[in-house]
Amino acid sequence: MDGTPRLGTATRTFWVRYLIALVAGALLVIPAFAVLVVVLDACGAMPAPLIANDACVDEKLAFMRKNIPPEVNLLVVGSSSAMRNFNSPEAVRFDPTLRPYNAGLCALKLGQSEQVIEWLTRRLHGVRRVLLVVSLEDFGDFPRVTPLSLNVTKADRFVFGDTSRLSFYLQSFNATTLLRNATDVRWKRTDMTRFGSVVFNKFGDAPIQPPRDRRDWYLKFELDNRAFMALGQTARAMDARGVQLAVVESPMDPRWQQEFDRSGALTSLGRRKIREAISGTDAVFLEDRSGLSAADFYDAVHIRASSTPRFTRSVLSQLESSSSEAVRSARAR
Amino acid sequence: MLFSSSAFIVYFLPITLLGFLLFSATGLRRLVLAWLTLCSLIFYAWGAAENLPLLIGSMLFNYVVGGQLRKRPNRALLVFGICVNVGLLAYYKYAIWGVGVASSLFSADWAAPNIILPLAISFFTFKQIAYLVDAEDGEVTEHDFLNYCLFITFFPQLIAGPITHHREMLTQFDDPDHVCPRWDLMAIGATLFLVGLFKKVMIADPFGSYTSLVFEAARRAPLPLIEAWLGAVGYALQIYFDFSGYCDMAIGLGLMFGIQLPLNFNSPYKAKSIIEYWRRWHMTLTRFLTAYIYNPMTTALSRRRMARAEPIMSGGIMNPAAFAQLVAFPMMVTMLVAGVWHGAGWQFVIFGLLHGFYLVTAHAWRRYKKARGLPLDDAGKVRVACSVLLTFVCVTIALVFFRAADVSSAMNVVSGMAGLNGVKPPPEIAAYLGTIIAIFLFVVWAFPNLYEWLGAYPTAFDFKVRDREPTGRWTWLIVWQPRVVTGLILGVIGALTLLRSFSGAPAEFIYSQF
Numbered sequence: 001m002d003g004t005p006r007l008g009t010a011t012r013t014f015w016v017r018y019l020i021a022l023v024a025g026a027l028l029v030i031p032a033f034a035v036l037v038v039v040l041d042a043c044g045a046m047p048a049p050l051i052a053n054d055a056c057v058d059e060k061l062a063f064m065r066k067n068i069p070p071e072v073n074l075l076v077v078g079s080s081s082a083m084r085n086f087n088s089p090e091a092v093r094f095d096p097t098l099r100p101y102n103a104g105l106c107a108l109k110l111g112q113s114e115q116v117i118e119w120l121t122r123r124l125h126g127v128r129r130v131l132l133v134v135s136l137e138d139f140g141d142f143p144r145v146t147p148l149s150l151n152v153t154k155a156d157r158f159v160f161g162d163t164s165r166l167s168f169y170l171q172s173f174n175a176t177t178l179l180r181n182a183t184d185v186r187w188k189r190t191d192m193t194r195f196g197s198v199v200f201n202k203f204g205d206a207p208i209q210p211p212r213d214r215r216d217w218y219l220k221f222e223l224d225n226r227a228f229m230a231l232g233q234t235a236r237a238m239d240a241r242g243v244q245l246a247v248v249e250s251p252m253d254p255r256w257q258q259e260f261d262r263s264g265a266l267t268s269l270g271r272r273k274i275r276e277a278i279s280g281t282d283a284v285f286l287e288d289r290s291g292l293s294a295a296d297f298y299d300a301v302h303i304r305a306s307s308t309p310r311f312t313r314s315v316l317s318q319l320e321s322s323s324s325e326a327v328r329s330a331r332a333r
Numbered sequence: 334m335l336f337s338s339s340a341f342i343v344y345f346l347p348i349t350l351l352g353f354l355l356f357s358a359t360g361l362r363r364l365v366l367a368w369l370t371l372c373s374l375i376f377y378a379w380g381a382a383e384n385l386p387l388l389i390g391s392m393l394f395n396y397v398v399g400g401q402l403r404k405r406p407n408r409a410l411l412v413f414g415i416c417v418n419v420g421l422l423a424y425y426k427y428a429i430w431g432v433g434v435a436s437s438l439f440s441a442d443w444a445a446p447n448i449i450l451p452l453a454i455s456f457f458t459f460k461q462i463a464y465l466v467d468a469e470d471g472e473v474t475e476h477d478f479l480n481y482c483l484f485i486t487f488f489p490q491l492i493a494g495p496i497t498h499h500r501e502m503l504t505q506f507d508d509p510d511h512v513c514p515r516w517d518l519m520a521i522g523a524t525l526f527l528v529g530l531f532k533k534v535m536i537a538d539p540f541g542s543y544t545s546l547v548f549e550a551a552r553r554a555p556l557p558l559i560e561a562w563l564g565a566v567g568y569a570l571q572i573y574f575d576f577s578g579y580c581d582m583a584i585g586l587g588l589m590f591g592i593q594l595p596l597n598f599n600s601p602y603k604a605k606s607i608i609e610y611w612r613r614w615h616m617t618l619t620r621f622l623t624a625y626i627y628n629p630m631t632t633a634l635s636r637r638r639m640a641r642a643e644p645i646m647s648g649g650i651m652n653p654a655a656f657a658q659l660v661a662f663p664m665m666v667t668m669l670v671a672g673v674w675h676g677a678g679w680q681f682v683i684f685g686l687l688h689g690f691y692l693v694t695a696h697a698w699r700r701y702k703k704a705r706g707l708p709l710d711d712a713g714k715v716r717v718a719c720s721v722l723l724t725f726v727c728v729t730i731a732l733v734f735f736r737a738a739d740v741s742s743a744m745n746v747v748s749g750m751a752g753l754n755g756v757k758p759p760p761e762i763a764a765y766l767g768t769i770i771a772i773f774l775f776v777v778w779a780f781p782n783l784y785e786w787l788g789a790y791p792t793a794f795d796f797k798v799r800d801r802e803p804t805g806r807w808t809w810l811i812v813w814q815p816r817v818v819t820g821l822i823l824g825v826i827g828a829l830t831l832l833r834s835f836s837g838a839p840a841e842f843i844y845s846q847f
Contacts, residue, residue, distance in 0.1 A: 015516040018815035022523060025824020029832070032825075050836070173832035176535075 037166060040182055044189070047181035049168035051158050052150045055181050056080070056106035059188065059198040060206070064103065064159045067202065072101040072124045074131065076204075077117055080106040081250040081301050082133035086315075087308035088203030094316045101127075102204035107148040110138060111230040114237050115152045121243055123160055130243055131315070132234070135250040135301040136270045139228060140221030192305065195298075207305030214299040218253070220260045223270055232277035245283040246322070247274060248315050251290055253297035284322045290314040334379040336526075336582045337534055337834045345376060346586075349488075353590055357514050365512055366479050369590060373486035377452065384451040388486070391421065395461040396481050402468040403476055411469040415462055422458045425450055430677035453492040455674055457485055459621050464499050466625055473499060480506045489586035493579055495597035496617040501794050505592055512591045520815055521790050522588030527827035528783055529581025532574045534834045536773065540571035543766060544736070551745040552738055557757035561749025563766055568736050569729045570773050573602060576615070581783055584793050595620075596793035600782045602774075605711060605720040607691040607727060608699075618674075622667050630663040650704045660696050665689040675735065680743050684734040691727050721778070787813045 040046035047055065048062035060083065076086050082104025091100050103120055113132060121127045158168055169178075184196075192199040193210055200206050231247065238245040252267070261267055274285050291314075296307035303311055334341045349372040356365045378385040398414040401407070423431075429445045436443045464481075467473050484502040485491075505511040547564030550556060556564065580597040587594040601614035611619045638645060638655065645655040665686065672685015702709055711720045730747060737743035748754055784792050789812070813819065 012516050015520045015815055017817055018520050018820045019516065019523065021817040021820025022520070022527075022824040022827070025821035025826075026828035026831070027824075028821075029825055029828035170832065171836060173829075173836040175829045175833065 033169075034166065037169060043186075045182050045186050047178060047185045049158065049165060050172040050174055050177060051155055051168065052105075052148060053172070053174070053177065054107060054148060055185075055188070056196070056198060057108075057148065057150065059185075060103075060105055060200070060204070061155055061159055063198075063200045063204060067200075067204070068160070069099070069101050069124070071099050072127050074098050074100040074129050075117070075120055075124065075127045076100055076102040076104060076131045076133060077108075077113060077120070078104050078131075078133035078248075078250075079108045079135075079138050080104065081135040081138065082131075083204070083206050084208060085250050085303045085308055085311055086131070086133055086205060087207065087305075087312040088205050089201065090309040090312040091316055094313055095320075100203050104133065104204070105148070105150070108150070109147055109230070110134070110227040110234070112148065112150055112152075114230065114234040116150075117234065117238065117243070117245075118241070119152050119156055121241065123156070128243060130238065130245050131248050131319075132231075132245060133248045133250050134231075134274075136223075136252050136267060137219075137221065137301050139223050139270055139273070140219075141224035142219070142221060205308075207308050208298065208302065209305040210298050213297070218256050218259060218300045223266070223273065225273075228273045228277040231274065232281075235278040235281040235283040238283065239281045245278075245281075246319055247278060247283060247285045249274075249286060249288040250301065251288040251292055251303075251311070253300045254294045255297070256300040284319075286315060286318045286322065288314070289318060334376050336579070336586070337530055339835045340379065341376075342831065342834070345372070345379075348372075350589065354514055362512070363479065366483050366506060369488075369512075370479060370483045370486060373483070373488040373491060376488040377486060377491055381452055387421075387451050387454075388457065391418070391457060391461065392482055392485050395464060396476075396478055399461075399464050399468040399473065399481075400476055402465060403471075403473050406469045406471065408469070411465055414465045418458050418462050418465075422454055424448070425454055427673070427677045456491070456494055456496060459496055459618075459674075460485060460499075463621060463625055467499065475503045475507070477503075487587070487592065489583040489590075489592075490594055493583070494615070494617055495580065495583065495595050496621050497594060498617075498620070501595060502592070510591075511593075515591055517815075518588040518591055518791065521787065521792060522585040522590075524787070524813070524823060525581045525585030525588065525783065525792065527585075527823055527830065529578040529583075529585060530834060531826060531830045532578030532581065534578075534830050537571050537573075537575035537578060540567050540574070544568040544571055548736055548738065548742065548746070551742045551749075555745040555754040556749035557754050558749055558752050559756065559763055561746050561754070563763060563770065565729050565733050565746055565750055566770055566774075567766065569602075569725070569732050570770060570777070572732065572736075573777065574773075577782075588792070593791065593794040596784065596796045599784070600777070602725055602728070602777050603721060604724050605717055607688070607695045607724055610724055610728060611688075611692070618671065622671055626670055627663050627667040630666065631659055634659050634663065650700060656697065656700065661693045664692050664696070668692060679740045680734045680737050683740060683743070684731055687731045687734065691731070789814075 037046060048058035051058050051061050074091065076082050076088070083102060083106065084104075086100075086102055086104065088100040088102055091098050101120075101124065103116065105116065108116065117130055117132070121130070157163060187194060188197050189199060191197055192206075192208055195208065195210055195214055197208055198206050235245055235247075249271070252261075257264065257267065271285075271287060278285060290311045292303060292307055292311060296303055296310075298304055334345060336342075349369075352368050352372070353365060356368050374385065374388075377388060394417065395414065398410060402411055402414070425448055428448055432443050432445045435441070436445075464473065480503050481499075483506060484497065484499055487497075487502070490497050544564050544567045547556065547560060547567070550560075551564070577598045584594045584596070595617055597615060597617050599613040599616065601610050604610035604613050635645070638658065643655070644652060645659070646652065651659070666689075668689030669682065669685045671688065672681045672683070675681050675684065699709055711717050730750070733746045733750075734740070734743045737746060745754075781788075784796060
């Protein structure tokens with residue numbers, strides 16, 4: 001073989017030693033990783049396991065694992081618009097009988113909402129009312145954005161199962177992402193003035209109060225018909241499960257409208273398509289009537305924490321009147 | 334079964350190795366060969382058992398025809414054998430595309446047949462065509478069915494190459510120094526496998542997650558300048574690390590079983606010309622195309638010119654008409670075959686023709702320099718750097734067609750690279766991605782490749798950089814040596830890579846689609 005002589009005993013020992021070192025190095029990784037987990041945990045810098053491989057979603061799932069509410073009668077779902085913009089404490093102040101749970105997940109696509117609602121209504125008994133908070137951007141077509149990779153079965157095992165956390169870290173291992181997340185997870189969990197923070201209140205809301213705006217997050221987009229079809233499918237599925245679905249419009253920053261939808265045509269078209277998508281079902285659509293101004297937004301779709309009570313009150317008032325109307329029409333029938 | 338999957342690493346490989354060690358201990362060589370063949374067939378059938386009869390049928394057919402050709406050379410039988418192989422490949426690989434093209438040409442509404450491309454058909458077809466041709470030429474000396482089956486199916490090279498040649502494989506099967514457990518080869522093989530896995534999982538796949546977004550966007554609209562270049566160069570690096578990682582894994586696995594596979598990938602982006610590029614990129618495909626398509630065409634055309642008394646040379650240089658007929662035409666045909674061999678679609682036709690055009694231009698340029706008495710190869714660092722860069726840019730442009738879903742998507746990227754779609758502000762990720770691309774381009778251009786790093790030890794078939802192990806206190810830092818510290822470091826990197834590889838669904842190897 002290439003003139004390579006057969007190996008003598010001494011040389012064989014040399015190679016065997018190398019192979020043993022190779023295996024030993026590999027085996028060392030597991031205890032080293034366990035030590036790393038313990039140290040990072042002790043420092044409060046251990047990021048959540050990579051269930052969806054999105055720091056925001058994974059932190060939310062880790063929060064949900066630690067905070068399974070005993071009783072929920074109002075489930076809030078959707079993308080970050082739901083997680084950042086809905087103010088659950090304000091909802092409780094508005095109606096003390098409400099027991100909300102915000103399960104909004106960053107970057108959740110409309111097509112994934114049905115799965116998430118189905119999952120959580122199955123797990124959280126007593127939920128008969130779901131608020132699906134959507135902004136117009138949730139219906140946008142963004143070919144350059146990776147779709148959120150959320151495996152609901154895996155998320156369910158993580159949130160509601162009793163498998164150890166370490167097992168999830170090993171199952172979803174990515175050393176570089178884990179270490180990168182470890183470098184910034186501490187401020188993300190504590191500093192709600194910075195973009196990307198995930199400071200959860202006990203209901204699962206994660207509002208942000210940044211001192212400045214995020215101007216590079218204002219994007220032009222086309223509406224994606226697949227998102228409306230997914231919404232319609234969700235509405236029908238909720239009907240079948242006997243869950244009352246309210247599709248709540250989260251407003252767009254007026255500066256975005258000024259730049260990309262001055263005539264309001266896109267917004268009107270989006271609203272019309274939402275109505276069409278849920279027509280024939282019991283779902284209701286609550287158009288935005290919060291009257292928020294540009295100062296209330298820090299980017300195109302997210303509201304500052306200080307302005308979320310106003311948005312939430314507006315939603316709940318509408319929901320209340322739509323419920324009364326529904327009761328009246330039911331009685332009339 | 335993919336090399337990076339847990340099914341392969343946790344179950345298949347250890348069981349195959351264990352059986353290999355046990356059967357080798359019995360001293361019954363045929364049993365070892367039979368075990369490896371059986372395991373290779375299981376490897377092939379894993380997840381797609383319906384393809385197994387096709388592979389076995391193809392081997393039986395070619396073995397019988399090859400045997401006949403070996404005994405009694407017969408041009409008609411050879412042509413028949415080649416036609417059956419090519420026909421099978423054409424049916425499985427090009428029927429859907431062909432029906433689509435015919436439908437649009439004749440404005441008909443013909444339904445495309447429902448055909449699933451059998452894994453590795455392009456690879457085992459080419460290998461067997463070579464076997465038939467050589468059998469007819471009297472170059473096949475050995476004709477043993479078990480050896481033949483292992484030559485075709487040996488799992489490290491089955492699904493994505495290297496395209497091995499019967500001579501280099503069959504001779505090893507009968508050599509007592511091969512196909513037997515050897516600690517040195519086991520250690521080198523494990524090293525190659527882990528480094529290859531690292532390239533694939535830790536470098537190529539992350540690049541892929543970005544480039545797939547760019548090429549998906551290109552399906553809908555033309556791309557602006559910066560995004561187009563980031564996507565194209567990112568893909569060039571993705572396929573580089575994907576393919577080289579795959580080849581390293583294949584060669585490493587072969588070594589674990591005492592079989593050396595030929596080198597398939599030798600720092601192609603260091604090539605100073607497109608001619609050199611094809612000597613370094615998918616080297617075994619180039620070898621096949623040259624030996625079984627280009628050379629026979631050139632020989633036949635030369636004979637025809639000579640028979641007609643048409644001049645080939647004038648003043649010691651090939652005249653333009655002869656160049657067109659004997660170089661340009663066969664080159665374009667060969668590269669067209671190379672293009673469509675990679676996939677069915679007009680984008681692969683363009684990919685092949687583009688490389689054909691590059692090669693013809695490069696050969697013409699060399700002949701021009703020769704005619705002028707200029708040195709053929711560039712000297713001086715700046716000139717060499719310019720040559721390498723120009724070659725890389727040409728390759729990157731062609732790779733856009735290779736990666737794109739269709740021709741219009743490819744044009745949306747290429748027009749963006751040419752600046753025809755404007756220079757919009759780059760996406761947020763551009764600075765990060767640009768830095769990563771720059772780092773890996775530096776790695777690709779400035780560092781020795783894996784085989785140079787392991788240069789003193791047997792790796793690929795007939796490939797060795799150095800005759801002896803270098804000595805010196807710090808040599809181990811820049812040259813691989815089987816030391817304990819090197820083993821520990823590679824073990825840690827390997828384990829991190831394995832954990833990453835198992836952490837989600839393994840990504841597909843790009844080349845396994847061919």
